[in-house]
Every structure is written in C-alpha cells, then in structure tokens.
Amino acid sequence: MKILLAALFATLVLFSPLHAAQSSGISGAVAYTEPIQFDYMKNGTRAPVQFWLEFKGTPASGTAGDEDYTPESGAIYYYLVDMEKKQKVDNWLMGFSMMEGPPPSGPYPMTNIRIIGGKATFTAFDMSWTVIDGGEEFAKDTVTVNDGFSTRETRLYAGNLTIVDADLDADADADAGARECLGCHEGAILALRATGGMHRSVACGDCHAGHPPEVARPYAACTDCHEPHADSMDEAACAQCHRAHAATEVSYMYNVPxxxxxxxxxxxxxxxxxxxxxxxxxxxxxxxxxxxxxxxxxxxxxxxxxxxxxxxxxxxxxxxxxxxxxxxxxxxx
Ligand code: HEC
Ligand code: HEC
Ligand code: HEC
Ligand code: HEC
Ligand code: HEC
Ligand code: HEC
Ligand code: HEC
Ligand code: HEC
Structure with a gap:
C-alpha cells in the first residue's frame, strides 16, 4: 500500500480546523528524524529519507450508555518516507539486508484519548503522549512522550498536526483566542467549561489583553462589561463573590460586607x-x-x-x- 504524501496532505487540509466537520480529534503526520541518505532498496542508490509518525484519533463522545455515544478510536502509524519521490517506503528493512518482509507500520492502538483545545493526550506503546497543535505547519507543534520514567520532547522536521476540539470550535468567537493559550493554560479552559457559564462564549483575549511580561496584569475590569449591582459597589468588590472562570457560582468568605x-x-x-x-x-x-x-x-x-x-x-x-x-x-x- 503506497500513500502519496500529496494525498496525505490533502487529507490534512480536509481535517484542518477551517474545513473540519465539528468533531474532536487529532490527525496529521510529522517527520521525526532529520533527512538521511539511505540505500533502502539495497541497489546502490542512496535516497533522502525521513521517519514519519502519523496520528488518527477521535475521543469518545456523548455519555456511555446513551444512544448518541461514540466510543474512542485511534491509531498511530510510523513509516519511512522517500522525500524525493514523496512516497512511503514499503520495505525499508531491505536496506539492512533484513528481507523477511515489510515492517509493520501500524495501526498501533491509541487509547485514553483526550482533547482539550489544541492539546491531545493519549496512551500508545504503553507510554503517555502529549501532542500540541501550535498552529499551521509543524514549527510550533510538539510531541512529548513519557515512558513512566522520563519525559522527552521529540524534535520535528516536517509535516503538520491538527487537533480539533469540537467543544471549543463550536464557538467561533471564543475559539479565536483560546487556541493560542491552551497549550499552556489547560486549567483555564477546563474551569471555564465546567463552571464558566456564559463566559464560555467570551474570547480569552476580551478579558486578557496582552500577556506577561509585556503586560504585568492582563485583566479586564468586570465593570468594563457589567453594571455593578449598586452604585455603592466598586470594581474591587466583584472578586469577593465572583470568579470569572466560574461565573455560574457565587461564593464568598466570612468577611464579605x-x-x-x-x-x-x-x-x-x-x-x-x-x-x-x-x-x-x-x-x-x-x-x-x-x-x-x-x-x-x-x-x-x-x-x-x-x-x-x-x-x-x-x-x-x-x-x-x-x-x-x-x-x-x-x-x-
Ligand atoms: C507558551 C506558554 C503560554 C502561552 C501560549 C500563553 N501563556 Fe499565559 N502565561 C504563561 C506563563 C508561563 C505565565 C506566568 C508568567 C508570569 O507570571 O510572569 C502566564 C501567565 C498568564 C496570566 C496570568 C498573569 C498573572 O496575573 O500572573 C494570564 C491571565 C495569561 N497568562 C493569559 C494567557 C492567555 C489569554 C493566553 C492566550 C492568548 C496565554 N496566556 C498564552 C504561559 C503562556
Ligand atoms: C470574562 C472574563 C474572562 C474570560 C472570558 C477568561 N478569563 Fe482568564 N481570568 C479572568 C480573571 C478576572 C482572572 C483573575 C482572577 C480569577 O482567577 O478569577 C483570570 C485568570 C486567568 C489566568 C491566571 C490564573 C489561572 O487560572 O491560571 C489565566 C492563565 C487565564 N485567566 C487564562 C484564560 C484563558 C486561556 C481564557 C480563555 C480560554 C480565559 N482566561 C478566559 C477573566 C477571564
Ligand atoms: C469582555 C466582557 C466581559 C467581562 C470583562 C466580564 N464579563 Fe461577565 N459576562 C459577559 C457576557 C457577554 C456575559 C453573558 C451575559 C450578558 O450578556 O450579560 C457575561 C455573563 C456574566 C455572568 C452570568 C454568568 C452565567 O452564566 O450565569 C456573571 C456572573 C458575570 N458575567 C460576572 C462577571 C464578573 C464578576 C466579571 C469580572 C471578573 C466579568 N463578568 C467580566 C462579558 C464580560
Ligand atoms: C445580585 C443580587 C444578590 C446579592 C448581591 C446576594 N443575593 Fe442572595 N439571592 C439573590 C437571589 C436572586 C436569590 C434567589 C431568590 C429566590 O430564590 O427567591 C437569592 C437567594 C439567597 C438565599 C436563599 C433564599 C431562600 O429562599 O432559600 C440566601 C440565604 C441568600 N440569598 C443570602 C445572601 C447573602 C448572605 C448574600 C451576601 C453574601 C447575598 N445573598 C447576596 C440575589 C442576591
Ligand atoms: C456580595 C456578593 C456579590 C458581589 C460583591 C457582587 N456580586 Fe454579582 N452577583 C451576586 C449574586 C448572588 C448573583 C446572582 C443573583 C441571581 O441569582 O440572580 C450575582 C449575579 C451577577 C451577574 C449575573 C446576573 C446579572 O445581574 O446580570 C453579574 C453580571 C454580576 N453579578 C456582576 C457583578 C459585578 C460586576 C460585581 C462588582 C461590581 C459584582 N457582581 C459583585 C453577588 C455578588
Ligand atoms: C453564626 C452563628 C449563629 C447561628 C447560625 C445562630 N446564632 Fe443565635 N446567636 C449567635 C450569637 C453570636 C449570639 C449572641 C450570643 C451572646 O452574645 O451571648 C446569638 C444569640 C442568640 C439568642 C439570644 C438572643 C438575645 O438577643 O439574647 C437566641 C435566642 C438565638 N441566638 C437563637 C438562635 C436560633 C433559634 C438560631 C437558628 C434559627 C440561631 N440562633 C442561629 C450566633 C448564631
Ligand atoms: C420550648 C421553647 C424553646 C425551644 C424549643 C428553644 N428555646 Fe431557646 N430559649 C427558650 C427560653 C425560654 C429561653 C430563655 C430566654 C431567656 O433566658 O431570656 C431560651 C434562650 C435561648 C438562648 C439564649 C441563652 C442565653 O444564655 O442567653 C439561645 C442561644 C437559645 N435559646 C437557642 C435555642 C436554640 C438554638 C434552639 C433550638 C435548638 C432553642 N433555643 C429552642 C425557649 C426555647
Ligand atoms: C444569626 C444567623 C443569621 C444571620 C446573621 C442572617 N441570617 Fe439570613 N437566615 C438565617 C436562617 C437560619 C435562615 C432560614 C434558613 C432556612 O429556613 O433554611 C435565613 C434566611 C435568609 C433568607 C431567606 C428567607 C428570607 O427571610 O428572605 C435570606 C434572603 C437571608 N437569610 C439573607 C440574609 C442577609 C442578607 C443577612 C444579612 C443582612 C442575613 N440573612 C443574616 C440566619 C441568619
């Protein structure tokens, strides 16, 4: 089975956020080795090749037992790509004089798939994977693997990874900013999702213009968007009863006036x-x-x-x- 890279990229475009049907998942492929010259056919010609990793995963959706429930499904593939021919190499083991047959490129099972914003976590090969979709192409994408002893970030050389969080993308407005933040502030989106109420559809950037160190405290005032409950109340009072990421909950300390x-x-x-x-x-x-x-x-x-x-x-x-x-x-x- 040969997969042309062109075809691969066509699939990637299809799954990119702009064109995505609104279901969550991780897709795409990245090169994780530098180009090397390798005589994979054992015929005297060396060709530039790279190892690629491909991800295809969808988290479970709905509630188990319900009619609309879809279980998770996912797989990892890895294979050698001839960069000049732009095609997957079927039997690269031949290059090592190991002629038994093509090495299995997958599918290898991917489980425990979780998608939050631009971040996907899952288990594969008995290791915990964290993949971040940093935007277009691969420059800001990251693939990190923890084998239970240490955590290692894989260097990437080409390709693109796309992570779609349907929950987030459902709201174009809030999504516009959130994607840039979530690799580093997962807690914020989780809190908002659980208790943010109507603040879920307010863009992160509408409340946080700028970022440290340029802007030391990037917080909009509640009163920029809301009237206080009375004139006797000022901006400082709001935080005594409200937290922006938990707007549906009112809680306070014993000393609230x-x-x-x-x-x-x-x-x-x-x-x-x-x-x-x-x-x-x-x-x-x-x-x-x-x-x-x-x-x-x-x-x-x-x-x-x-x-x-x-x-x-x-x-x-x-x-x-x-x-x-x-x-x-x-x-x-
Ligand atoms: C590359 C990682 C990264 C990204 C991406 C990122 N942040 Fe941060 N953010 C940090 C770190 C680290 C701090 C702590 C910095 C500090 O306190 O000086 C921080 C601090 C903050 C703070 C708290 C400031 C305070 O009071 O200490 C806010 C609010 C914030 N970020 C919002 C955002 C928003 C909104 C986005 C998306 C537009 C975003 N961040 C993207 C890493 C990131
Ligand atoms: C309605 C306004 C509002 C929205 C929307 C909002 N925030 Fe916040 N955020 C705040 C305020 C106010 C604080 C500081 C006080 C607090 O913790 O309640 C805060 C705190 C933070 C902090 C520092 C404390 C922490 O929880 O780590 C980060 C980081 C942050 N927000 C990121 C985000 C990101 C990312 C988004 C979008 C997914 C977002 N915020 C959406 C108002 C908002
Ligand atoms: C950038 C504008 C913006 C800022 C800043 C903002 N909010 Fe909101 N907030 C909204 C919008 C929009 C809604 C949706 C309802 C509405 O239109 O009033 C909302 C709704 C709420 C709700 C009702 C939530 C629910 O789901 O029941 C509360 C409570 C609230 N805000 C409190 C605050 C507090 C407290 C702050 C300051 C920490 C704050 N807001 C800052 C825009 C904002
Ligand atoms: C912005 C307006 C607002 C503020 C401020 C406010 N409350 Fe309330 N409170 C309400 C509303 C609205 C209800 C629901 C009334 C109902 O269900 O009949 C309520 C309900 C209650 C109830 C339950 C009433 C019942 O019938 O069981 C108690 C107790 C209460 N509030 C105490 C407080 C205390 C204490 C504070 C100050 C820390 C406070 N509230 C601040 C609006 C407010
Ligand atoms: C003493 C506690 C307390 C303080 C302080 C407080 N709030 Fe509230 N707020 C409440 C309660 C309680 C409710 C819920 C009332 C209800 O259930 O209808 C509420 C509801 C809200 C809502 C959503 C409902 C609405 O009226 O639109 C907004 C927005 C809001 N508060 C903004 C603010 C802002 C802005 C400040 C600061 C100027 C502030 N609050 C200070 C207790 C407080
Ligand atoms: C947050 C704590 C608290 C709660 C809850 C509370 N009380 Fe009290 N109560 C007090 C304190 C403090 C005093 C004053 C004690 C003193 O000065 O000796 C008091 C005094 C009293 C007195 C004497 C009144 C007087 O003027 O001499 C009565 C009767 C009483 N409480 C009944 C109740 C009843 C009935 C309830 C429930 C409906 C209740 N309390 C709930 C704290 C509380
Ligand atoms: C059968 C009637 C009755 C019931 C029921 C009752 N009380 Fe009383 N309570 C009294 C009387 C009578 C006094 C004495 C008033 C006085 O000494 O001025 C009193 C006094 C008190 C005092 C003041 C004590 C002091 O030392 O000043 C407190 C506090 C109190 N009651 C709390 C409660 C609580 C809490 C309950 C429920 C668990 C309760 N009472 C149930 C009749 C009752
Ligand atoms: C000594 C204790 C105590 C104090 C102080 C107290 N409450 Fe209450 N309050 C209660 C109890 C007990 C109830 C009855 C709750 C129930 O039946 O579940 C109640 C009921 C309420 C209710 C619902 C029923 C009603 O009467 O409207 C509201 C609202 C309320 N309190 C608000 C307040 C506010 C606002 C303050 C301060 C100005 C306050 N309470 C001070 C003990 C207290």
Missing part, C-alpha cells in the same frame, strides 16, 4: 436590624457561609442550648424563637 448582601436582600437586612437582637450585629456571611443560598443551622453555633426535656415537644427552635432574623419579636410577644 453585609451591605453588599443587603443590596439584593433589603427586606432580610431591614428585618434583622429592626429586630434588635444579638443576631443583629452578626454578619450575613457568618450564618450563610461560603456558598450563596446556604444557611447554617442554629445548632451549628449554639450546640444544644437547652435540656433534652425542654426540646421534647418542638424538636426545632422555630416555635419558641421564630426566625434567626427576628428573634426578638418571637420571644417578647
């Missing part, structure tokens, strides 16, 4: 103050800890304040003390 909560919970705040109990001076965040909408139970702070006998009838505190926001009213009535 209660007046920020009061912006949206005026009634609760007014009631608490008006009740003039010992709870009135307690910060909202001490009773509603860490996560928005959470509440601590009374016993979290008070333990068991009354003898068992007294608690027998009601079991809960509410009948005698009414609510945490309004202890006094319940008690003095």
């Amino acid at each position: 209660s007046q920020y909560c009061a912006i949206c919970h005026e009634d609760a705040a007014d009631e608490l103050v008006a009740s003039q109990s010992k709870h009135s001076d307690i910060a909202c965040a001490l009773c509603h800890q860490e996560e928005h909408k959470a509440s601590s139970s009374c016993v979290y702070c008070h333990g068991a304040p009354h003898p068992e006998k007294m608690m027998k009838k009601t079991r809960t505190c509410v009948p005698c003390h009414k609510t945490a926001h309004n202890l006094k009213k319940a008690w003095r009535k």
Whole structure:
C-alpha cells in the first residue's frame, strides 16, 4: 500500500480546523528524524529519507450508555518516507539486508484519548503522549512522550498536526483566542467549561489583553462589561463573590460586607436590624457561609442550648424563637 504524501496532505487540509466537520480529534503526520541518505532498496542508490509518525484519533463522545455515544478510536502509524519521490517506503528493512518482509507500520492502538483545545493526550506503546497543535505547519507543534520514567520532547522536521476540539470550535468567537493559550493554560479552559457559564462564549483575549511580561496584569475590569449591582459597589468588590472562570457560582468568605448582601436582600437586612437582637450585629456571611443560598443551622453555633426535656415537644427552635432574623419579636410577644 503506497500513500502519496500529496494525498496525505490533502487529507490534512480536509481535517484542518477551517474545513473540519465539528468533531474532536487529532490527525496529521510529522517527520521525526532529520533527512538521511539511505540505500533502502539495497541497489546502490542512496535516497533522502525521513521517519514519519502519523496520528488518527477521535475521543469518545456523548455519555456511555446513551444512544448518541461514540466510543474512542485511534491509531498511530510510523513509516519511512522517500522525500524525493514523496512516497512511503514499503520495505525499508531491505536496506539492512533484513528481507523477511515489510515492517509493520501500524495501526498501533491509541487509547485514553483526550482533547482539550489544541492539546491531545493519549496512551500508545504503553507510554503517555502529549501532542500540541501550535498552529499551521509543524514549527510550533510538539510531541512529548513519557515512558513512566522520563519525559522527552521529540524534535520535528516536517509535516503538520491538527487537533480539533469540537467543544471549543463550536464557538467561533471564543475559539479565536483560546487556541493560542491552551497549550499552556489547560486549567483555564477546563474551569471555564465546567463552571464558566456564559463566559464560555467570551474570547480569552476580551478579558486578557496582552500577556506577561509585556503586560504585568492582563485583566479586564468586570465593570468594563457589567453594571455593578449598586452604585455603592466598586470594581474591587466583584472578586469577593465572583470568579470569572466560574461565573455560574457565587461564593464568598466570612468577611464579605453585609451591605453588599443587603443590596439584593433589603427586606432580610431591614428585618434583622429592626429586630434588635444579638443576631443583629452578626454578619450575613457568618450564618450563610461560603456558598450563596446556604444557611447554617442554629445548632451549628449554639450546640444544644437547652435540656433534652425542654426540646421534647418542638424538636426545632422555630416555635419558641421564630426566625434567626427576628428573634426578638418571637420571644417578647
Ligand atoms: C507558551 C506558554 C503560554 C502561552 C501560549 C500563553 N501563556 Fe499565559 N502565561 C504563561 C506563563 C508561563 C505565565 C506566568 C508568567 C508570569 O507570571 O510572569 C502566564 C501567565 C498568564 C496570566 C496570568 C498573569 C498573572 O496575573 O500572573 C494570564 C491571565 C495569561 N497568562 C493569559 C494567557 C492567555 C489569554 C493566553 C492566550 C492568548 C496565554 N496566556 C498564552 C504561559 C503562556
Ligand atoms: C470574562 C472574563 C474572562 C474570560 C472570558 C477568561 N478569563 Fe482568564 N481570568 C479572568 C480573571 C478576572 C482572572 C483573575 C482572577 C480569577 O482567577 O478569577 C483570570 C485568570 C486567568 C489566568 C491566571 C490564573 C489561572 O487560572 O491560571 C489565566 C492563565 C487565564 N485567566 C487564562 C484564560 C484563558 C486561556 C481564557 C480563555 C480560554 C480565559 N482566561 C478566559 C477573566 C477571564
Ligand atoms: C469582555 C466582557 C466581559 C467581562 C470583562 C466580564 N464579563 Fe461577565 N459576562 C459577559 C457576557 C457577554 C456575559 C453573558 C451575559 C450578558 O450578556 O450579560 C457575561 C455573563 C456574566 C455572568 C452570568 C454568568 C452565567 O452564566 O450565569 C456573571 C456572573 C458575570 N458575567 C460576572 C462577571 C464578573 C464578576 C466579571 C469580572 C471578573 C466579568 N463578568 C467580566 C462579558 C464580560
Ligand atoms: C456580595 C456578593 C456579590 C458581589 C460583591 C457582587 N456580586 Fe454579582 N452577583 C451576586 C449574586 C448572588 C448573583 C446572582 C443573583 C441571581 O441569582 O440572580 C450575582 C449575579 C451577577 C451577574 C449575573 C446576573 C446579572 O445581574 O446580570 C453579574 C453580571 C454580576 N453579578 C456582576 C457583578 C459585578 C460586576 C460585581 C462588582 C461590581 C459584582 N457582581 C459583585 C453577588 C455578588
Ligand atoms: C445580585 C443580587 C444578590 C446579592 C448581591 C446576594 N443575593 Fe442572595 N439571592 C439573590 C437571589 C436572586 C436569590 C434567589 C431568590 C429566590 O430564590 O427567591 C437569592 C437567594 C439567597 C438565599 C436563599 C433564599 C431562600 O429562599 O432559600 C440566601 C440565604 C441568600 N440569598 C443570602 C445572601 C447573602 C448572605 C448574600 C451576601 C453574601 C447575598 N445573598 C447576596 C440575589 C442576591
Ligand atoms: C444569626 C444567623 C443569621 C444571620 C446573621 C442572617 N441570617 Fe439570613 N437566615 C438565617 C436562617 C437560619 C435562615 C432560614 C434558613 C432556612 O429556613 O433554611 C435565613 C434566611 C435568609 C433568607 C431567606 C428567607 C428570607 O427571610 O428572605 C435570606 C434572603 C437571608 N437569610 C439573607 C440574609 C442577609 C442578607 C443577612 C444579612 C443582612 C442575613 N440573612 C443574616 C440566619 C441568619
Ligand atoms: C453564626 C452563628 C449563629 C447561628 C447560625 C445562630 N446564632 Fe443565635 N446567636 C449567635 C450569637 C453570636 C449570639 C449572641 C450570643 C451572646 O452574645 O451571648 C446569638 C444569640 C442568640 C439568642 C439570644 C438572643 C438575645 O438577643 O439574647 C437566641 C435566642 C438565638 N441566638 C437563637 C438562635 C436560633 C433559634 C438560631 C437558628 C434559627 C440561631 N440562633 C442561629 C450566633 C448564631
Ligand atoms: C420550648 C421553647 C424553646 C425551644 C424549643 C428553644 N428555646 Fe431557646 N430559649 C427558650 C427560653 C425560654 C429561653 C430563655 C430566654 C431567656 O433566658 O431570656 C431560651 C434562650 C435561648 C438562648 C439564649 C441563652 C442565653 O444564655 O442567653 C439561645 C442561644 C437559645 N435559646 C437557642 C435555642 C436554640 C438554638 C434552639 C433550638 C435548638 C432553642 N433555643 C429552642 C425557649 C426555647
């Protein structure tokens, strides 16, 4: 079986992001040795040849068990290419006087395939591979192999590797910037994917213009794009409750000022103050800890304040003390 390089490149173009059908995967081939002169036919003519590695892999998609589930599939091939003839060499072992037959070029199984942005990781030959698609051609592509003892980056000499992350490419806007960042900031995309909510469709570069060392702190202000919840709130406040990569989650520390909560919970705040109990001076965040909408139970702070006998009838505190926001009213009535 002969594969013309031209045909190979035609396939590559077909699979490149611009033309890709939107499914994730790694494809393409790279030369991983320098050109050498080799008499692979054992007929006295030496031709310039290089060893190439070819990757074809698709991660699993969907949820196992569901109808739309597709299991992963992948293979690695390696072969010698005659650079002048631009064709794959079938039986290069002949050059070493080993005539038993063509060396198997693959497919060798590729498993545990994971695609994140421009990065693919997988297992092949019992080793962990990390491949980064750095853009057009091979100059910024990298192939790194860990055999369990050490990690080695393979030098590349020609070819091109293409990694398509359908999840990312589905949003052209956000994708435009993310691809450049992901080889180094995988954590950012994983966080955004899990909890970024609508920030997933905001381009990295819209929030991070520039990069260290040229720009020391490349962060757009939240208030460049959003109105604060009230005039009394400034940019510095946002980070007390929000993280840009986890925009769907609101969480805060015990010391977040209660007046920020009061912006949206005026009634609760007014009631608490008006009740003039010992709870009135307690910060909202001490009773509603860490996560928005959470509440601590009374016993979290008070333990068991009354003898068992007294608690027998009601079991809960509410009948005698009414609510945490309004202890006094319940008690003095
Ligand atoms: C070649 C690897 C690489 C690439 C590509 C890369 N970064 Fe970085 N980035 C780094 C390193 C290393 C640091 C830490 C540098 C420092 O603190 O001086 C960093 C730091 C950052 C920081 C934090 C700055 C701080 O406060 O310390 C942000 C934000 C950032 N990068 C965003 C991006 C974005 C957005 C992209 C894509 C447009 C990107 N980076 C591409 C390597 C990279
Ligand atoms: C809506 C604005 C926004 C978007 C979109 C966004 N970021 Fe960030 N990013 C921030 C802010 C704000 C911080 C610093 C505070 C924080 O951690 O929440 C940050 C922190 C970072 C950091 C340094 C801390 C860390 O998590 O490593 C890196 C790197 C980074 N972002 C990269 C990216 C990349 C890459 C993308 C695109 C995939 C991206 N960001 C998209 C706003 C954004
Ligand atoms: C470059 C513009 C930009 C910046 C900067 C930005 N955001 Fe956003 N944010 C958006 C857009 C666009 C949406 C989608 C909804 C909308 O249009 O308001 C959004 C949505 C959100 C949401 C709702 C998320 C959801 O999925 O429910 C929150 C919360 C949020 N932003 C908080 C912040 C905070 C906090 C910061 C600063 C760390 C920030 N944003 C910075 C553009 C931005
Ligand atoms: C005390 C905590 C707190 C602070 C501080 C805070 N937020 Fe929020 N923010 C929230 C909560 C809680 C929600 C969710 C409200 C809901 O579920 O409707 C929210 C929702 C949002 C949303 C999405 C819904 C919307 O209103 O569009 C945006 C955007 C947002 N905040 C931006 C900001 C910005 C910008 C700042 C800083 C100026 C800020 N927040 C400061 C608690 C806070
Ligand atoms: C931007 C507006 C906003 C801010 C700021 C805000 N909240 Fe909320 N909060 C909401 C909304 C909206 C709900 C949902 C109301 C509902 O489900 O009826 C809510 C729900 C809650 C609930 C649960 C209510 C229930 O019925 O179970 C608690 C408790 C709560 N908030 C506490 C706080 C605390 C404490 C703070 C300050 C750290 C705070 N909130 C800041 C908007 C806000
Ligand atoms: C001493 C503890 C305590 C303090 C202080 C406290 N809360 Fe609460 N809060 C509670 C408890 C307990 C509940 C009832 C929760 C339940 O039934 O699950 C509650 C309920 C709520 C609710 C939902 C029901 C309602 O009354 O609207 C909101 C909103 C709320 N608190 C906001 C706040 C805000 C804002 C502050 C600060 C101004 C605050 N809380 C201070 C303990 C407290
Ligand atoms: C975050 C901790 C916290 C939580 C949760 C909490 N309390 Fe308290 N409570 C306190 C503190 C602190 C005091 C003041 C103690 C003192 O000064 O001796 C107090 C005082 C009281 C008092 C005496 C009031 C007065 O004015 O003399 C009562 C009654 C009480 N709490 C009942 C409750 C009940 C009922 C709940 C649940 C609905 C509850 N507490 C939840 C911290 C808490
Ligand atoms: C059967 C009614 C009843 C129930 C149920 C009840 N209490 Fe009380 N609580 C009282 C009475 C009566 C007092 C004494 C008030 C006083 O001394 O001024 C009191 C006082 C307190 C005090 C103040 C103690 C002090 O030393 O000042 C706290 C705190 C308290 N209760 C918490 C709770 C909690 C938490 C629960 C639920 C686990 C609870 N109570 C259930 C009736 C009750």
